[in-house]
Every structure is written in structure tokens, then in C-alpha cells.
Amino acid sequence: MAITLFEKDYREQWQESTCGSQHPNGLDSSETMEVCPRPWGAGYKRWIYLRGIALLIHDYEFHHDLILKSKPHPSCLEFGFQISGDRIKRNGNSRSAGENFVQWDSLTGETAQDQARQRILQLDLHGDSPSQLRGLIPSNDEQLPPKWKQSIKGWDCQPYHRSGKTTPAMHLALKQLLDCPYQAFTKQLYLESKCLELIALRLEQLAEVENSSVPSHHLQADDIERIHDAKAILSEQLDNPPSVPELARQVGLNHDALQQGFHQVFDTTPLGYLRDQRLERGRGLLEPRQMNIQEVATTVGYASQSRFCHAFKRKFGVTPRSYCKIPQIEPRHV
Numbered sequence: 547m548a549i550t551l552f553e554k555d556y557r558e559q560w561q562e563s564t565c566g567s568q569h570p571n572g573l574d575s576s577e578t579m580e581v582c583p584r585p586w587g588a589g590y591k592r593w594i595y596l597r598g599i600a601l602l603i604h605d606y607e608f609h610h611d612l613i614l615k616s617k618p619h620p621s622c623l624e625f626g627f628q629i630s631g632d633r634i635k636r637n638g639n640s641r642s643a644g645e646n647f648v649q650w651d652s653l654t655g656e657t658a659q660d661q662a663r664q665r666i667l668q669l670d671l672h673g674d675s676p677s678q679l680r681g682l683i684p685s686n687d688e689q690l691p692p693k694w695k696q697s698i699k700g701w702d703c704q705p706y707h708r709s710g711k712t713t714p715a716m717h718l719a720l721k722q723l724l725d726c727p728y729q730a731f732t733k734q735l736y737l738e739s740k741c742l743e744l745i746a747l748r749l750e751q752l753a754e755v756e757n758s759s760v761p762s763h764h765l766q767a768d769d770i771e772r773i774h775d776a777k778a779i780l781s782e783q784l785d786n787p788p789s790v791p792e793l794a795r796q797v798g799l800n801h802d803a804l805q806q807g808f809h810q811v812f813d814t815t816p817l818g819y820l821r822d823q824r825l826e827r828g829r830g831l832l833e834p835r836q837m838n839i840q841e842v843a844t845t846v847g848y849a850s851q852s853r854f855c856h857a858f859k860r861k862f863g864v865t866p867r868s869y870c871k872i873p874q875i876e877p878r879h880v
Contacts, residue, residue, distance in 0.1 A: 548611040548659075549586065554615055558581045560591065564742020576734065582606045589666075596738045600672040603724070607666065615660045623650045623673035625748055627712055627720055631666035639708070641668075646716065648748055649707040669720060671741050710751050714829075717744045747863060762800040765807055768833050770795040773807045785847040786826060790816050825861050828854065832870055839866045 551559070563583040572724055574597070582589045589606025625648050628641045628678060631686035635658045641647060658665055712720075725742040765773075776797045780787050793816060794804040808816050824846040831842045859865050 548613055549608075550613040550615070551615045553614060559586075566724070574730065574733075582608075593736060596637060596734060597743060598673065599741050600801065601723075601737060601741060602670040602672060604666055604668040604670070607664065608660055608662050610662045611659060611725050612662075615645065622650070623670040625745055627716065628742065629667040629669065629712075629720060631664045631668070632661060633666070633668075634661070644712050645709055646712045646748060647707065647709045648752065650705070651691065664709070669723070671745065708752060710748070711750065713747065713863050714869050716744060716747050718864060718868070719747065765810060769799065769807055770811060772799050773804070773811050776804060776808065776816060777812065777819065779867060781823060784820065785845070786822050787847070788821055821857060822861065824848070825858055826837045828858065828866070829862065834865055837868060842866070 548599045550698065551699045555734045560580040560583065564580045564623060576594060580593075582591075587606055587608040589604075591606070592603040594601040594603070623832035626641070627646045628643055630643045632643065635641075635656055670833060719740050721735045723744075726736055726740075728736050763844070776793050776799075779793060779796060787793075791801055794801050797804070799807070808814070809820070812819060814822065828842050828846045831837055831845060832839075837845070839855065840851045846854070848857070855865055855867075858869070862869065
């Protein structure tokens with residue numbers, strides 16, 4: 547059985563459930579907490595108000611599917627990180643565990659569904675608008691996507707939404723933020739630094755994606771098939787792949803056609819795909835802790851451990867050694 551609520555009723559139910567509830571120790575004047583209505587499930591929403599940023603931590607689980615119908619939210623900047631649980635949205639901006647998003651100026655309402663019997667653990671960073679970042683980010687920074695430059699300057703406030711995968715570096719910052727060991731003003735400074743770190747990592751990820759566009763060319767069905775063949779060859783020969791000219795020769799394309807077509811179909815170059823697949827495989831080999839870093843580097847085709855470590859940090863934001871030390875984030879209730 548699904549529960550359907552409008553945003554106003556949803557918020558009122560949380561506030562009513564919170565009245566008279568026992569809050570955990572450690573809340574200070576900069577924090578508020580709302581408790582999940584008991585008929586719905588268990589958990590909380592915790593607001594922490596920092597300088598220029600409102601941090602919201604969701605941690606709850608519903609007994610039944612809950613469908614929430616929300617109104618537009620103009621002039622609101624939000625970075626969100628879904629740590630566990632899935633949120634389904636009818637406008638197509640659904641979120642799954644391990645994903646993040648950045649958005650502002652939602653000028654249309656939305657319908658979102660939280661599924662029953664799954665822990666929702668999500669961290670949101672709220673600001674008034676993109677222009678709030680004006681003092682932190684130079685609007686003339688060449689790495690910024692054009693839409694961000696315009697919005698930070700206050701020239702463009704059109705709706706914006708982008709999703710991405712949460713990187714190991716983001717995961718580590720989220721873990722450190724949730725497990726903050728400090729109190730009072732030290733806690734405030736620490737949380738602010740971690741929020742800014744998450745914003746920086748997300749903007750870096752965004753800039754890499756939006757500034758890597760390549761002009762599109764019409765591809766014939768036969769060309770697309772050959773490009774998929776090239777991808778399959780690289781996947782099968784990660785440890786000893788052919789050069790790009792040799793790969794192009796094997797699939798019957800010239801060098802430029804392979805480069806441009808590969809980017810158009812897979813949003814990366816052949817070498818970029820090869821590097822990413824090697825590093826993803828390397829990350830998978832590190833997780834069981836059964837191989838040391840040198841063994842992993844050799845297995846995925848790197849001539850030296852140092853090159854593997856440099857490439858790994860460039861892609862994931864942490865070194866292989868630090869990645870091995872990242873603990874799993876465990877959701878928690880009040």
C-alpha cells in the first residue's frame with residue numbers, strides 16, 4: 547500500500563511527530579532534528595546550519611511506499627549525495643545509491659517515491675542560489691561550464707540539473723562528515739570544510755564532463771558496429787591492448803573516424819575507455835584486500851606501481867592505499 551502526500555502535509559506530519567520526541571545528545575543551537583512519523587517508519591532528518599550552507603542529513607526507512615508531490619522551488623541551490631536507498635522521480639531525475647546531483651531553480655513541481663523497507667541515507671547541501679558561490683569561485687575560471695559562469699554572475703537563472711556517480715574521494719568526505727569527532731565551534735569549522743570539499747569535488751566532476759564535448763558526426767550503422775567491435779577488443783585485451791592505429795585497422799576504420807566515433811558513442815576516447823576499464827578493474831581487485839598494490843597494477847597492465855597510483859588518484863580522487871582504508875558507511879537511526 548502506497549501513501550500519497552502533498553509537500554505541505556508531509557512537512558506538517560514530520561513536525562508534529564517531532565514535538566515531544568527525545569533527541570540524541572550532541573545537538574547544539576545550530577541544529578534541528580525532525581523525527582519520522584511513527585505510523586510511516588523510523589528515522590530522522592537533521593538540519594545543521596553553517597555559514598552560507600544548510601546541511602541536511604536524511605536517515606529513515608518507511609514501512610510503505612511513500613509518494614510525495616512537491617511544488618516548484620525557485621532560487622534554491624542544492625548538492626545532493628545518495629548514500630543508500632533509491633528515490634524514483636517521474637520527471638526522470640531519479641537517484642540511486644552511489645549517485646549525486648546538483649540543481650537549482652526547479653520551476654515545475656515533481657512527484658517522488660521512496661520505496662518501502664529500504665534505508666534512505668542522503669546528504670544535501672542547500673544554498674540560496676548559484677550566485678551564493680560568487681565569493682568562492684572566480685566566475686572567469688576557464689574550467690567552469692558556461693552556464694555556471696553565467697549563473698554565478700547572476701546573468702542566467704534557468705533551471706539546471708545534473709547527476710553523476712559519487713567518487714571514492716566524495717565517499718570518504720561523506721564518511722568523515724557523518725562521523726565528525728568534534729563539538730562546538732570546532733565542529734562547525736570541520737563540517738564547513740567537508741561541505742566545501744564535497745562542493746569542490748562535484749564541481750570538478752561537472753567541469754570534466756561538460757567541457758569534454760566533441761562535435762557530433764552522423765554515424766552509419768556499420769560504423770557504429772565497428773566502434774562496438776573496437777570496444778570489445780579493448781575489453782578483452784586490457785593487459786596488452788593494440789595501439790589506436792592498430793585498433794582502427796582491425797575494425798576497418800581510419801584513425802580519426804575511430805576517435806570521433808568512439809567519443810560520440812561512448813562519450814570517451816579509446817585510450818580513455820582503456821584507462822577507465824583498467825582502473826575500474828584495479829579498484830575491484832583492491833576491494834577484497836587479497837592482492838597488494840603492485841600486483842594489482844601489474845594485473846591491469848600498468849608497467850609501474852607509481853603510474854597506476856597516479857592514474858588511480860586522478861580518476862577516483864584518492865590513492866589506492868587510501869582507497870583500501872575507506873570504511874563502508876553504515877546508516878544509523880536515532
